[in-house]
Amino acid sequence: MPGSPRKKAAIAGPKGKKTAPKLPVEQLDRLQAVITTTLDDDKAEDIVVIDLEGRASFADRMIIATGIADRQIAAIATHLHEKLHEAGFRKPLTEGANGTDWVLIDAGDIIVHLFKPEARSLYGLEKMWSAELDETSEG
Numbered sequence: 001m002p003g004s005p006r007k008k009a010a011i012a013g014p015k016g017k018k019t020a021p022k023l024p025v026e027q028l029d030r031l032q033a034v035i036t037t038t039l040d041d042d043k044a045e046d047i048v049v050i051d052l053e054g055r056a057s058f059a060d061r062m063i064i065a066t067g068i069a070d071r072q073i074a075a076i077a078t079h080l081h082e083k084l085h086e087a088g089f090r091k092p093l094t095e096g097a098n099g100t101d102w103v104l105i106d107a108g109d110i111i112v113h114l115f116k117p118e119a120r121s122l123y124g125l126e127k128m129w130s131a132e133l134d135e136t137s138e139g
Contacts (some may be wrong), residue, residue: 013054022060023109031089031110032061038083039065042076044114050129059111066120070100073114077103080112 009082023031032049040106044065053060067073077094084107086090092107101119112127 003032012063026045028060028109031084031086032063034083034087035063035080035107035110035112038080039076039112043072044076046120048126050126055129057104058118060109062111062113062125064113064115064120064125066115066117068116070116071105073116074098076114077105080105080107083105 006114036047036049044067047065050062050064051060056062065076067076082091083095084090085100089110091106092112094103094105096103101116102123103114107113113124
């Protein structure tokens with residue numbers, strides 16, 4: 001089952017304290033706006049924002065988007081770093097930017113996943129973190 005608590009814990013990684021303090025909602029909304037605008041400007045497709053508040057310890061929001069090719073995904077990641085820096089946010093951490101199907105960008109309270117279409121379907125993060133699955137697993 002893609003939304004099981006065990007799988008969600010595995011994706012979340014080891015438990016521990018976050019190194020940066022939580023952003024106020026206004027700054028979190030501004031961070032999200034910078035990210036989604038940059039993704040849109042760089043022609044990322046199917047941009048989805050998932051609210052993780054109270055559901056995950058590693059972030060408050062997750063943004064998932066699709067890029068058509070490795071070069072596009074790498075360019076989006078680079079532009080996102082630049083735009084976040086220009087907007088005064090801390091430098092995000094990036095994993096997988098060297099020609100893979102999935103790039104993860106940790107912008108603190110927002111995690112960004114950039115996928116090629118096949119990888120996005122394979123991993124199914126939207127299904128795993130959807131509110132509907134949480135509601136059905138509780139009942």
